[in-house]
Amino acid sequence: xxxxxxxxxxxxxxxxxxxxALLTAVVVALVLCLSAAPALAAGTAPAGTPGGPRVLIAFxxxxxxxxxxxxxxxxxxxxxxxxxxLDDQKRLSIALSSAAQGTYDPTQALLDITxxxxxxxSTYSPKRPQPLxxxxxxxxxxxxxxxxxxxxxxxxxxxxxxxxxxxxxPGGGAYAGSLGRAQQxxxxxxxxxxxxxxxxxxxxxxxxxxxxxxxxxxxLVVAGLPxxxxxxxxxxxxxxxxxxxxxxxxxxxxxxxxxPQLLPIGALxxxxxxxxxxxxxxxxxIVASIDIMPTALAWLQQPVPSVVKGxxxxxVPGRHAAALETLADRLRVVLPRRLPALWTVxxxxxFVLISAMLIADRRGMRWAMRVGALAVLWIPAVLxxxxxxxxxxTVELALIGLFTMVFxxxxxxxxAWPRGPAVPAVAGVLAYAVDLAFGSPVIIQSLLGPNPxxxxxxxxxxxxLEAGLSSLLLIGIAALLVGRGRSRxxxxxxxxxxxxxxxxxGAGRLGADVGGIITIGAxxxxxxxxxxxxxxxxxxxxxxxxxxxxxxxxxxxxxxxTGGDSHFTRxxxxxNGSGALWDILIRRYELAFKGLRRGFMPVVTLLxxxxxxxxxxxxxxxxxxxxxxxxxxxxLWGLAAVGIAGALFNDSGxxxxxxxxxIGLCVVIYLRGDPRLATTGAAGADR
Numbered sequence: 032x033x034x035x036x037x038x039x040x041x042x043x044x045x046x047x048x049x050x051x052a053l054l055t056a057v058v059v060a061l062v063l064c065l066s067a068a069p070a071l072a073a074g075t076a077p078a079g080t081p082g083g084p085r086v087l088i089a090f091x092x093x094x095x096x097x098x099x100x101x102x103x104x105x106x107x108x109x110x111x112x113x114x115x116x117l118d119d120q121k122r123l124s125i126a127l128s129s130a131a132q133g134t135y136d137p138t139q140a141l142l143d144i145t146x147x148x149x150x151x152x153s154t155y156s157p158k159r160p161q162p163l164x165x166x167x168x169x170x171x172x173x174x175x176x177x178x179x180x181x182x183x184x185x186x187x188x189x190x191x192x193x194x195x196x197x198x199x200x201p202g203g204g205a206y207a208g209s210l211g212r213a214q215q216x217x218x219x220x221x222x223x224x225x226x227x228x229x230x231x232x233x234x235x236x237x238x239x240x241x242x243x244x245x246x247x248x249x250x251l252v253v254a255g256l257p258x259x260x261x262x263x264x265x266x267x268x269x270x271x272x273x274x275x276x277x278x279x280x281x282x283x284x285x286x287x288x289x290x291p292q293l294l295p296i297g298a299l300x301x302x303x304x305x306x307x308x309x310x311x312x313x314x315x316x317i318v319a320s321i322d323i324m325p326t327a328l329a330w331l332q333q334p335v336p337s338v339v340k341g342x343x344x345x346x347v348p349g350r351h352a353a354a355l356e357t358l359a360d361r362l363r364v365v366l367p368r369r370l371p372a373l374w375t376v377x378x379x380x381x382f383v384l385i386s387a388m389l390i391a392d393r394r395g396m397r398w399a400m401r402v403g404a405l406a407v408l409w410i411p412a413v414l415x416x417x418x419x420x421x422x423x424x425t426v427e428l429a430l431i432g433l434f435t436m437v438f439x440x441x442x443x444x445x446x447a448w449p450r451g452p453a454v455p456a457v458a459g460v461l462a463y464a465v466d467l468a469f470g471s472p473v474i475i476q477s478l479l480g481p482n483p484x485x486x487x488x489x490x491x492x493x494x495x496l497e498a499g500l501s502s503l504l505l506i507g508i509a510a511l512l513v514g515r516g517r518s519r520x521x522x523x524x525x526x527x528x529x530x531x532x533x534x535x536x537g538a539g540r541l542g543a544d545v546g547g548i549i550t551i552g553a554x555x556x557x558x559x560x561x562x563x564x565x566x567x568x569x570x571x572x573x574x575x576x577x578x579x580x581x582x583x584x585x586x587x588x589x590x591x592x593t594g595g596d597s598h599f600t601r602x603x604x605x606x607n608g609s610g611a612l613w614d615i616l617i618r619r620y621e622l623a624f625k626g627l628r629r630g631f632m633p634v635v636t637l638l639x640x641x642x643x644x645x646x647x648x649x650x651x652x653x654x655x656x657x658x659x660x661x662x663x664x665x666x667l668w669g670l671a672a673v674g675i676a677g678a679l680f681n682d683s684g685x686x687x688x689x690x691x692x693x694i695g696l697c698v699v700i701y702l703r704g705d706p707r708l709a710t711t712g713a714a715g716a717d718r
Contacts, residue, residue, distance in 0.1 A: 083250070083276065083331075083332070084250070084276045084277070084278065084330055084331050084332065085246050085249075085250045085251070085252070085276065085277050085278070085331070086250065086251050086252070086277070086278045086280065086327040086330055086331060087242060087243075087246060087252045087253075087254060087269065087277060087278070087279050087280070088219055088251075088252070088253045088254070088280045088281075088282075088323065088327070089242070089253075089254040089256055089265075089266065089269060089279065089280070089281040089282075090216040090219075090253070090254065090255050090256060090281075090282060090283070090284040091113055091116070091117075091256050091262050091263075091266060091281055091282070091283055091284065092216075092255070092256070092257075092258050092262070092283070092284035092286075093113065093258065093283065093284070093286055094258050094259070112295070112356070113283040113294075113295040114127070114295035114352055114355065114356055115352060116263055116266075116295075117281065117295050117296075117297040117352075118350075118352035119263075120266065120267065120270055120297065121304060122270055122299055122304055123270070123281070123297035123298065123299055123303075123304060124297065124298045124299070124301060124302070124303035124304050124305045124306060124307050124346045124350070125295065125296070125297045125304075125306060125307065125316075125350060125352060125355070126295075126296050126297075126306055126307035126308070126316050126317060126318050126344075126355070127293040127294065127295060127296070127316060127317055127318075127355050127358075127359055128282055128293065128294045128295070128296040128317075128318050128319060128320050128322075128323075129292075129293060129312070129317070129318070129319045129320060129483060129484070129486040129489070130143075130285055130291070130292040130293070130294050130320050130486070131143070131149070131152075131291060131292065131320075131485075131486050132149045132150060132151050132485070132486040132487050133151040133152060133153065133291075133485055133486065133487065134151065134152045134153065134158075134291075135288065135289070135290065135291050135292050136152060136159050136160065137215075137285035137286060137287055137288070138159075138160045138162075138163060138215070138218070138285075139152060139159065139160050140285035140292070140294075140320060141215060141216070141218040141219055141285060142160060142180065142193045142218060143320050143321055144196065144219050144320050144321070144323050144324060145193050145194050145195060145196045145197065145218065145219055145221065145324070146184075146191045146192050146193050146194070146195050146196075146321075146324070146338075146339075147195060147196065147321050147324035147325060147335075147336070147338070147339030147340065147341045148189065148190075148191055148321055148338060148339055148340040148341065149191070149320075149321055149340075149486070150187050150188065150189045150191065151487075154187050154188055154189075155183055155184075155186055155187050156183065156186040157183065160179075160180055160183060161176050161179045161180070161183070162176060163175065163176045163177065163180065163215070163218060163225075164176060165213065165214040165215070165217055167230060167232070170228075170229055170230065171226060171227050171228050171229055171230050172206070172214075172217065172226070172227045172230045173221075173224070173225050173226045173227065174217075174218065174221055174225040174227075176225075177193075177194075177221070177224065177225025178225075180193050180225070181193060181223075190338040191338075192223065192336075192338060193221075193223070194221050194222045194223040194224070194225060195223065195324070195336060195338070195339070196219065196251070196323075196324045196327065196328070197219075197220055197221055197222040197227075197228075197251060198222040198223045199328055199333055199334075199335075199336060200249075200250055200251040200327075200328075200331060200333060201250065201333075202228060202248075202249050202250060202251075203220075203222050203226070203227070203228035203229075203249070203251070204219070204220030204221070204222070204227060204228060204229075204249065204251040204252070204253060205220060205227070205228060205229035205230065205231070205245040205248065205249035205251070205252045205253070206220040206227050206229070206230050206231070206232075206245075206252070206253045206254070206255070207230075207231045207232075207238055207241045207242035207245055207252065207253075207254045207255070208230075208231075208232045208238065208254070208255040209232070209233070209234070209235040209238050209255060209256075209257050210232060210233060210234060210235070211235075212255060214232065214255060215255075215284075216253060216254075216255035216284055217230070217253060217255065219253045220251065220252070220253040228249065229245060229248060229249055231244070231245060235257035235261050235265075236261065238254060238255070238256060238257065238265050239254070239256075239264075239265040239266075239268035239269050239272075240268070242254035242269065243269070243272055246277065250331055251327065251331070254269070255284070256281075266281060269281075270299060273299060273300070277300060278298070278299070278300040278301070278326075278327070278330040279298065279299040279300055280296070280297070280298050280323060280326070280327070281296070281297045281298075282294055282295065282296040282297070282320075282323075283295050283296070290363075291484045291485050291486070293317075293359045293362070293483075293484060294320070296318065298326075298344065298346070300330070301326075301344065301345060301346045302345070302346040303346040303350075304346075304350055305346040305347055305348050305349055305350055306346070306347050306348075306349050306350055306351070306355075307344045307345070307346060307347075308344070308345060308346075308347050309322045309326075309341070309342045309343065309344045309345065310342040311340075311341055311342045311489065312483065312489035312490065313470065313489060313490045313543075314470075314475070314483065314489050314490055315347050315349065316349075316351070316354070316355045316358070317358075317483055317489060318344050319341060319486065319489075320341075321339070321340060321341030322341040322342055322343065322344050323341070323344075324339055324341055325339055325341045325342055325343045326341075326343045326344045329343045357421075358476070359484075361418075361421055361476045362475075362476070362482060362483060362484040363484060364424065365476070365477075365478055365480060365482045365484070366482060366484075366485075368424060368427060368428065368478050369478045369479070371424075371428055372410070372414070372427075372428060372431050372478050373410070375428045375429075375431055375432040376406055376407060376410060376431060376432055376435050376436075377407075378432070379403075379406070379432040379435070379436050380399075380402075380403030380406060380407075380436075383399045383402060383403060383436065384396065384399040384400070384403060386399075387399035394706075397704045397705065397706055397708060398443070398704070398706070399704075400700050400701065400703060400704030401439075401443050401448065401451065401701050401704035401706075402436065402439045402440050402443050403439070403697075403700070404439075404697040404698065404700045404701035404704065405438075405439035405442050405443060405451050405452065405454075405455060405701065406435040406436050406438070406439035407435070407693075407694070407697045408439075408452055408455040408456065408459075408503065408506070408694070408697065409434070409435045409438045409439055409442075409455040409458075409459075410431070410435055410479075411455075411459040411462075411463070411479060411496070411499050411500070411503065412438075412455060412458045412459040412462050413430075413431055413434045413435050413438070414431070414477045414478045414479050415462050415463070415466065415473055415474070415477055416430075416434065417430055417431055417434075417477075417478070418473050418474075418476040418477040418478070418480070419473055419476075421476070438455070439455075442454045442455065448701075448704070448705060448706055449510065449513055449656070449657055449660075449663070449701070449702055449705070450510045450511070450513060451510065451701065452506045452507060452509070452510040452698065452701065453507045453510035453511050455503070455507075456503040456504065456506055456507025456508075456510065457507055459499075459500065459503050460500055460503055460504055460507065460532065463492070463496070463500060464532075464535050467491065467492070467535060467541045467542055468541065470490060471490045471491055471492070471542075474490075474491075474492065474496075475489070475490060479493075479495055479496045479499065480492075480493065480496070481493035481496075488543070488544075490543060491536075491541065491542040491543035491544055492536055492542045492543075492544050492547065493544070494544075494546065494677070494681050494682070494683035494686060494687055495683070495686060495687070495690060497536060497542075497544050497546060497547040497550055497551075497677065497681070497687065498550065498673060498674065498677050498686075498687040498688075498690035498691050499690055499694070500532065500536065500547075500551075501532065501536075501547070501550050501551040501554050501555075501673045501677075501691075502554075502670050502673055502690065502691050502694040502695070503694070504528055504529070504532050504551070504555075505525070505529075505554055505555070505558055505665075505666040505669040505670060505673070506666050506670070506694065506698055508524055508525055508528055508558075508662070508666065509558075509660075509662040509663045509665065509666035509667075510662075511662075512524065512662035513657060513660050513662050513663060514660065514662075515661075515662065516661050517561075517562050517563060517564045517661045518562065518564060519563075519564065521559075521562035521661070521662060521665075522559045522560070522562045522563055523559075525555050525558040525559040525562060525665065525669070526555055526556070526559040528555065529551050529552065529554065529555020529556070529558075529559070530555070530582075532551050532555075533547065533548040533551045533552055533555070533582050533586075534548075534585070534586070534589065536548065536551065537582070537586045538586065538589050539589075545583070545586065546677065546680055546681040548579065548582040548583060548585075548586050549579040549582065549583065549676055549677075549680045550673050550676050550677040550680070550681070550687065551582075551673065552578045552579035552581075552582040552676075553575070553578065553579050553672040553673065553675075553676035554669040554670065554672045554673035554676070555578070555669065556574060556575040556578035556579075556672075557575055557665075557668050557669045557671075557672040558665040558666055558668065558669030558672075559574075559665070560572070560574060560575055561661070561664060561665035561668055561669075562661060562662070562665050575672075579676065579680075632685055635685075635689060636685040636688065636689070639674070639685070639688050639689055639692040640688075642692050642695075642696065643671050643674070643675075643692060646667065646671075646695070646699070647671075650664065650667075653667070653699055653702070654667075654702070656702045656703060656705040656707075656708070657702055657705075663698075663702070666698075667695055667698065667699075670691045670692070670694060670695040670698075671691070671692075671695070673687070673691045674687055674688035674689075674690070674691030674692055674695075675688060677690075677691065
């Protein structure tokens, strides 16, 4: 019954017909009103309250600069750093955000925000994402090339879904941008198909007003702010006009750069002002870019997909932009100074060796052999000291060379051979354990630290330190037990110390290195069974195999009971089925094999394996200075197990083998530095 029919019935003289038509009209009017109510409410509601909470993600760019060939030192800018500009907005809580895992790419950094998880670029095929082109289409837009982005994501050994953020928000995402720019920040507002549902691109002067207008129509809005002073003015406007229920997140646009990035980020609405942190990093003032997605979805009261590995950000007390910048400056030099530090110690060792041979002949040579080997064992502890001092490059390298040699000489002077390695071992292991108990504030700045700049690990210990501490522990125990022979007490000491170090390295609230418990588990179990008075048995061999597995089970129990929300807990213990575990395994071995094929790594890995084989074949000759001592024999076999297990079960691959073998060679040199061999009576024994 249409409107014309109703009017005709009302015009008739019959009362019953008029009443029927009137009732019908009322019913039709009610239906029309009810059906139009949601649209009317959306159209007439105040701009600040469109259907509950909303999120505005603003990107503050720097001017485009020419990339530097140096992956660490970027060219100077003529504008104030973004961190300082965010710090000037006193209502914001601030932090630095890790933009990538491993190698950095600006487009991938934006895609990682949309998918809430990330993997190393080296695990994708192709390695870097193809260019994406912003194409306006009606009221919205889409990105040309997005199909290739999805195909590339399928090649990764993980469930990564570009565009998942906007796809998880009812109505999708909106974008406000400025004319004359590439609009790459709109990637964050794109859904799984690369579409942005609503777009407003106009003059830079009113981008903030347009972004806030879009909040009346969409719950997720992304804004690309202008550069320089206009960008600061737009940010100030967004802060001043923020309404209740709105979460404002502002971060630096990922720059065109070659080195890893820690990008400034600010938030208004989470509390504070203070510093941002998350369970991803466990560091005050440091978050990850993948934390933006779960933070936004939690604010919007939307479920966070299980494939998302980022964690919601929160505010903690304190707001120290200068301290954050100092930390970032330190993290930028950690990797470039790592190898030079080792070469500095080795060069100092060679200098001492040559000088001692020229001055003191045979006795001096033996002394230099012992001191140089001990200096290498002192490196981990000394690197904690220089990390606390944060000196300039030349000063730090000089201090490392000086301190290691001086500490080694003092150790050799006051601790009788062959017990010297116990001192640097105990000092190193205890120093790192103490710092881990305090949240690893010094370790992350050490040249052997995990380096949060590269986005793989933000606290605890990394793979290199895992092999170093495991090797130090075994050698230190051997130095303490030398001369006591095989005994059940020796078995208990190796096993108990290995268990304690494994918990320290692997527990989510300490080292958070799940591979560490496998590495030290294999090494300590091997050393322990070799200390059995009755020799090797089938049961003892089975114990070596089972030890790493038992260690993982114990670690799982500890993390679940203590709430250690580590990478192991989130990715393994809470993995979404066997497929997710398989993806983790594949990803780790892809990274390990890529490391094995890099540069001279195949050659040095082969040399390390040959050294292990030669040492096993000539172990009697190797241990001749200590009369084939059982403790040193057990420790050296334990080092071989550390290197092999570490290489097989860590994504760094052969690096751990090289560390363990190098430390083992230094220990052998120390033992061959037996001062008795330098005497006239022992000259014949010097072979």
